[in-house]
Amino acid sequence: MMTTATRPSILSLEDFVTHWQGHRALTRRVIEAFPEDQLFTFTAAPPMRPFGMLANEIHLVSEMTLGGLKGGQWNEPDWAAALRSRDELLSAWDALSERIAAEAPGANPAFFTDTHQLPWGEMTGWVAAIYNIDNEIHHRAQGYVYLRALGIEPPAFYER
Amino acid sequence: MMTTATRPSILSLEDFVTHWQGHRALTRRVIEAFPEDQLFTFTAAPPMRPFGMLANEIHLVSEMTLGGLKGGQWNEPDWAAALRSRDELLSAWDALSERIAAEAPGANPAFFTDTHQLPWGEMTGWVAAIYNIDNEIHHRAQGYVYLRALGIEPPAFYER
Numbered sequence: 001m002m003t004t005a006t007r008p009s010i011l012s013l014e015d016f017v018t019h020w021q022g023h024r025a026l027t028r029r030v031i032e033a034f035p036e037d038q039l040f041t042f043t044a045a046p047p048m049r050p051f052g053m054l055a056n057e058i059h060l061v062s063e064m065t066l067g068g069l070k071g072g073q074w075n076e077p078d079w080a081a082a083l084r085s086r087d088e089l090l091s092a093w094d095a096l097s098e099r100i101a102a103e104a105p106g107a108n109p110a111f112f113t114d115t116h117q118l119p120w121g122e123m124t125g126w127v128a129a130i131y132n133i134d135n136e137i138h139h140r141a142q143g144y145v146y147l148r149a150l151g152i153e154p155p156a157f158y159e160r
Numbered sequence: 161m162m163t164t165a166t167r168p169s170i171l172s173l174e175d176f177v178t179h180w181q182g183h184r185a186l187t188r189r190v191i192e193a194f195p196e197d198q199l200f201t202f203t204a205a206p207p208m209r210p211f212g213m214l215a216n217e218i219h220l221v222s223e224m225t226l227g228g229l230k231g232g233q234w235n236e237p238d239w240a241a242a243l244r245s246r247d248e249l250l251s252a253w254d255a256l257s258e259r260i261a262a263e264a265p266g267a268n269p270a271f272f273t274d275t276h277q278l279p280w281g282e283m284t285g286w287v288a289a290i291y292n293i294d295n296e297i298h299h300r301a302q303g304y305v306y307l308r309a310l311g312i313e314p315p316a317f318y319e320r
Contacts (some may be wrong), residue, residue, distance in 0.1 A: 009169040010272035011286055016170060045308035046206055120318070124180035126171055130179060131318075134297055138317055141301035142197060148205035157298055158280070158291075 013112075017104045018131065022160030023136055024097050028090065029057050029155040034081045036086050044142075044149040051146050052138040053091055056082050059096065065132040066100055068116060068125070069107045076119035112148070173272075176289065177264045182320030183293055184222070184257050188250065189302045189315040191215050193307055196246045204302075204309040209305050214299040215249055216242050219256065225292040226260055228265045228276060228285070236279035 030051075031039070040052035060077035068074045083089045111125040118128055144154040190211075192197070200212035222311035228234045243249045271285040279290055304314040 009171075010173055010176060010269050011171040013170055015284075015286055019287075022296075028186050048305065048308050067295075099212075109170050122173075125181075126175055134183075135317070137294055137297040138301040141298040142305050144298075145205050145208065145302050145305040148208050155294070 011018060013107060013109050014105060016112075017100065020104070020129075020133055021100060023133055023140075024093070024100070026155060026157070027055065027058065027136055027140045028093055028097075030140050030147070031052055031086060031093065033147055033152055033154060034086065034143070035150070035152075038090055038146075038150060039086050039089075040084065040117070042146055042150065043160060044146045046144065051139075051143040052084075052089065053082070054142060055093075058136045058139055059083065059089070059092055061132050061135060062100075063096055065129060066096070068105060068118075069111055070103055071111070074115060074116060074118045074128075166238060173229070173267060173269050174265060176272075177260065180264070180289075180293055181257060181260060182295055183300075184253070184260070186315060186317070186320055187215065187218065187296055188253055188257075190303045190307070191246060191249055191253065193312055193314060194246065194303070195310070195312075198306075198310060199241050199246050199249075200244065200308060204306045208302065211299075211303040212244075212246070212249065213242070215253075218296045218299055219243065219249070219252055221292050221295060222260075223256055225289060226256070226263060228278075228288060230263055231268060234276060234278045234288075237296055305308065 030146055034042075034051055038050075039055075040050050043050050057079070060079065060081065064074060064077050083092055112129065115122055116125055116128055123131075144157075147154045194202075194211055198210075199215075200210050203210050217239070220239065220241065224237050238254060241253055272289065274285055275282055276285055276288055283291075295298075306315045
């Protein structure tokens with residue numbers, strides 16, 4: 001078995017942050033694409049939550065992930081701390097993107113191979129960090145269906 | 161700027177393959193969750209394609225990605241080569257998962273940092289490989305909405 005030091009690097013911290021921010025930029029465009037009066041009310045398939053609630057969850061998990069990445073605690077978010085308008089959501093989104101740009105590149109790369117205790121279990125930093133992005137892709141894609149059901153063309157998936 | 165050799169490794173090829181196969185196992189459960197007569201016909205929001213067509217696309221892009229990963233060509237799939245029943249789709253799925261298990265771990269890790277020419281542009285192997293998985297998560301999540309619209313509880317997202 002190879003040690004971390006001798007394992008070939010297939011991904012750098014910088015490329016990981018670029019990947020994350022690319023997805024965040026796309027999700028921001030999906031939030032913006034919703035009519036303000038549908039973002040927190042419309043659902044294409046009850047009991048699914050409106051996209052504003054899904055985006056709020058993405059925001060809370062992303063904030064938590066940045067905390068973990070910086071070597072802090074993995075405190076379970078206050079799920080009730082809901083952003084309730086498109087403007088509120090977009091402002092919080094932009095503020096967190098700026099924090100990620102400023103703080104994530106300085107993270108210790110050992111974060112990804114170390115094991116962490118999250119509210120939902122023990123896992124490596126890689127698994128925790130990519131789960132955060134996967135969860136964003138998953139819920140955002142549901143927003144794509146909601147937009148289609150509203151007759152709105154969603155932003156192109158391949159643009160980041 | 162650090163060279164590939166000196167960049168800290170935040171992800172191993174083995175962990176990447178585990179990540180990919182975990183998503184493939186979940187998508188397989190989503191395919192199975194569809195009633196056979198809805199998989200290739202139902203859509204929650206026209207003009208979106210039925211989930212069987214989305215799963216067929218995931219299959220073709222995954223097969224192409226394995227080809228690229230092994231150092232082969234990035235030939236554009238024959239998009240018309242459609243699998244048209246749930247059984248056909250699941251058999252092709254399982255066969256490809258077995259090929260990934262057998263062939264992907266032997267890939268050259270330099271694949272991820274090298275630049276490749278894909279039918280949709282020039283990118284690093286990392287970007288191409290993670291795009292493949294992101295596209296799977298994206299379309300599978302749309303299948304989650306379809307299942308909900310059909311009154312069916314989808315498989316748990318966090319189980320891989």
